[in-house]
Amino acid sequence: MTQSVTKNSYYTSTVEDYTHQGLGVVKIDGYPVFIQDVLKDEKIEFKVIKTNKKFGFGRMIKVIEPSNERIIPPCEYYYQCGGCQIQPLSYAEQKGFKKGAVEADINRQARLGVDIHDTIGMEQPLYYRNKSQMPVQKVDGEIRIGLYRPRSHDVIDIKHCYIQKDIHNDIMNEVRELLKTFEISIYDENKHKGLLRHLIIRSNHDDSEVQVGFITNGRKNPFSGIIQILVEKFPMITSVVQNFNMDKTNVIYGSETKVLYGSEYITDELLGKKFKIRARSFYQVNHEQTEKLYTEALKLADLKGDETIVDTYCGIGTIGQVAADHVKKLIGIEVVDSAVEDARENAQLNGIKNAEYHLGKSEEVMKRLVADGVQPDVVFVDPPRKGCHEDFLQSLIDVSPEKIVYISCNPSTLQRDLKILSGEGGYKVSPVTPVDLFPQTNHIEAVTVLTKNE
Ligand SMILES: C[S@@+](CC[C@H](N)C(=O)[O-])C[C@H]1O[C@@H](n2cnc3c(N)ncnc32)[C@H](O)[C@@H]1O
Structure with a gap:
């Protein structure tokens, strides 16, 4: 053409x-x-x-x-900010778009010919993010805290974000004022000078524990006055940490974190299990929807109580531990060492005695486990956006569990992996269910189960 x-x-x-x-x-x-x-x-x-x-x-x-599904974006910053991409779509249209994207990958691209269920959405698709990572900038003497303009490093000074929890908005606005009062030095990325780079806020599901993090270019700690006022005003702040990042980089976190106040972690509950969350640990950002996603994953696994399950890409151990009461043995695999420590601690916290965790890449550890004679009945797979490594898929095919429950945050790699597992792997793919973990944004999460063909 x-x-x-x-x-x-x-x-x-x-x-x-x-x-x-x-x-x-x-x-x-x-x-x-x-x-x-x-x-x-x-x-x-x-x-x-x-x-x-x-x-x-x-x-x-x-x-x-105009479409009947067009709405006025609730957020006044929407047309400048890169945080959300689909606010002009009614929530019904957003859910339809996500279902359509999964349909396109699974059935048009991979030609798997499976049903795509309606997207499981939120009751109120706003104020859900339990983790905010906001760059801080000083422009013409004014401190800005917020999000970047799309494809730029200009921070938009946001006073109210509609997708982060409201307690985060309140704390963010207070911190902005305190940074001015205490004349805290702000990082200038062009000159690679100045102290404060990012403000981090994380909270548990009922806001009873909140963590505030300061990411700094340097080891100075001028925050004690700010912390005193903050914790008085927001007694739910149970942890304040400082993370040092002296590199000239877009990566937010450096490798070292110091506790400035309270605990090193906050604790949240998911489906009745408790999880300690440290500053740098991966934890799903939408509590309500994560519970729905895991409930769906457990339903698909249909555990009877005598199974050995593997929870790969397990993070701090969440999926496996909510399943642990229904299985004989739980084996977790995760590549980040602090997450593996968290998973082990969380298992203890939850009184789970049938779990063991392995540090390493799924593609390497799985092979080793299989060589050692481990025969999983159900494998939970929850990889990052790039999907599963082909060696990992191969060891899955070799060990051939009865079921593979696949949770994906990227339908493009989901279709690629499902094609391999259903092709040479001989698995049958069940309907795929999108679960909206990220309303107002274009991010898509989906879950399905693969069962061994007779
Ligand atoms: C999407 S998160 C899922 C975490 C967890 N299942 C949850 O729901 O909170 C993906 C996880 O995979 C881990 N990861 C990335 N590549 C990996 C690999 N090759 N092997 C094992 N884990 C990996 C990441 O560190 C992260 O914790």
């Missing part, structure tokens, strides 16, 4: 679909153009802002015929 669509030209057309990023797709003589903030079936006028061989990008100029 030769493309005749040129940059800076204007078109009027109807939005046909969404990309995985939640952009609207419009086709001009078969040439797809991707546009932010437009909804499926809307007639729009747009300007082409970028083209390449196979597709282009456009900017919406005017909605000529």
Whole structure:
């Protein structure tokens, strides 16, 4: 196809679909153009802002015929901020977009031909994030705390974020004032000078424990006055930590963390089990939806009590431990050493005696376990966005558990891995259920189970 669509030209057309990023797709003589903030079936006028061989990008100029599912974004910063991508979509439309993206990968791309269930959504799809990581900047003498403008390092000073928990908004606003009062030095990334880089806030499900973290370029600690006022005003702050990051990098955390007040961790509860969460540990950001996701995963596993289960990519041990009462033996695998320590401590905290944890890459540890004669009945798989390593998939196929429960935060790698497991692995893929862990954003989570073909 030769493309005749040129940059800076204007078109009027109807939005046909969404990309995985939640952009609207419009086709001009078969040439797809991707546009932010437009909804499926809307007639729009747009300007082409970028083209390449196979597709282009456009900017919406005017909605000529709006969709009934278009809403006014609740957040006043939405059109400047990079934190959310799909606020103009009603929540029903957001859930439909996520189901459609999973459908596209699983059935159009991988051709697995399985049902995709409706997305399991939230009652109130706002104020859910239990972890906020906010860059701090000083511009013309004003301190800004918030989120970056898309594709930039300009911090938008946010006073109220609709997807982080409200207690985080309150603490963030108080900290901004205290940073001014105490004249705390703020990091300037261009000069690689100044102290405070990021403000971190984490909380448990009922806000009874909150952790505040200061990420600093240097080891100075000018925060004692701020902490005193903060904990008086917010007695639920049970932990304040300082993490040192002196590198010239976009990575938020450095390797060393020091406790400035209270405990090193906060504790949360998931489906009746307790979990200690340290500053750098992975922990799902949406409590309500994580409980729904794990409940779905357990339902799919359909445990009888005599199984050996493996919880791979286990983080601080959450999925395996909520399943532990229903199995004979739990084996966890995780690559981050502090997370493995957390998982072991959490097992103790929960009185779980049938668990063991292995530090290492799933692709290496699984092979070793199999060589040692471990024969799992059910394997829970919850990898990062890049999905599973092919060696890990191969050892899964070799050891051939009855069931594999696969939780994914990226439908593109989910379809790739399911194709391998159902192809050469001979597994049957059950319907896939998207669970909305990240309302207002384009992130997609899904769960399914694979069972051995007879
Ligand atoms: C999406 S998180 C899931 C964590 C946990 N299952 C939960 O629900 O909280 C993925 C986890 O996999 C770990 N990880 C990444 N690559 C890994 C690998 N090759 N082998 C084992 N664990 C890995 C990460 O450190 C992280 O804890």
